[in-house]
Amino acid sequence: MQETSSKIIPDNKRIGIELENVSFSYGDTKIFESLSFSVPEDEIWAVVARSGAGKTTLLHLISGLFIPKYGIITVNGRKPGPGSIRGVVFQDESLLGWLNIEENVLFHSASHEDIVNRDLARKMLDAVGLADRYTEYPHEFSAGMRKRAEFARALLADDEYILADEPFGTVDALTRRELWRLWLNLRQDEPRTGVLCTHDPEEAIRLCDEVVTFSLQQPTTLSHNIHVPESVKNLDAYSENSDLRDLKQMVIESL
Numbered sequence: 001m002q003e004t005s006s007k008i009i010p011d012n013k014r015i016g017i018e019l020e021n022v023s024f025s026y027g028d029t030k031i032f033e034s035l036s037f038s039v040p041e042d043e044i045w046a047v048v049a050r051s052g053a054g055k056t057t058l059l060h061l062i063s064g065l066f067i068p069k070y071g072i073i074t075v076n077g078r079k080p081g082p083g084s085i086r087g088v089v090f091q092d093e094s095l096l097g098w099l100n101i102e103e104n105v106l107f108h109s110a111s112h113e114d115i116v117n118r119d120l121a122r123k124m125l126d127a128v129g130l131a132d133r134y135t136e137y138p139h140e141f142s143a144g145m146r147k148r149a150e151f152a153r154a155l156l157a158d159d160e161y162i163l164a165d166e167p168f169g170t171v172d173a174l175t176r177r178e179l180w181r182l183w184l185n186l187r188q189d190e191p192r193t194g195v196l197c198t199h200d201p202e203e204a205i206r207l208c209d210e211v212v213t214f215s216l217q218q219p220t221t222l223s224h225n226i227h228v229p230e231s232v233k234n235l236d237a238y239s240e241n242s243d244l245r246d247l248k249q250m251v252i253e254s255l
């Protein structure tokens, strides 16, 4: 049975990921000071900030790879540790060179041998545009293709949490929109809780429920929380409307 250790927040949703007064430094360089926010269960929040603001550091903290100097981080009510979130797309490449793409994509799912899972992995690879390349190795792919495979692995991970660090940074603009659509469809079928870091205000707004922006100065603190209304969430990955344009402007101005 799933433990129900996460707290309740006012609108009756449970907290999935919580940061309470988190401070973190590399040596003497303070990156975060008293950073707090809570991502409710089944929501994915975007963090939009300029290069060097601390997005990757934040995801390393949430995934338990780094420990805060002060403050508390919980994921589903527990302190995270390395490997506690398996649905991760890191900014640096993290495919295993000795496994083929299909084996890589299956790495974090329940059973590597399971034929049903293999079928799912192939469907996911097809969905990210890597059909029929299942038995090739990471070095045989372009950087954008490797990123797509990592994205497929995170979506297939046996985990209700997801952390994604610029998952489409190396992907061309057309493919990126197809992957946005895939992300939106999958979220509809299977809700996830998580954080997506990006430089792209439009990606943040289209893919997430709330957009958090960081202040420019370091140590970084939270600058704005911008809620994404249903009128934008229901947009197809290729359509535009005035709410989307206004929100984009709001995010850009808050950076």
Ligand SMILES: Nc1ncnc2c1ncn2[C@@H]1O[C@H](COP(=O)(O)OP(=O)(O)OP(=O)(O)O)[C@@H](O)[C@H]1O
Binding pocket: 026, 031, 049, 050, 051, 052, 053, 054, 055, 056, 057, 058, 091
């Ligand atoms: N291992 C490290 N040791 C010392 N300083 C570091 C280390 N990793 C990152 N930093 C510093 O921490 C700050 C935040 O880096 P981080 O990689 O988290 O930024 P980012 O927002 O992810 O940037 P980008 O958008 O370019 O990926 C930067 O000033 C960087 O120089």
Ligand SMILES: [Mg+2]
Binding pocket: 055, 056, 057, 091, 165
């Ligand atoms: Mg980064």
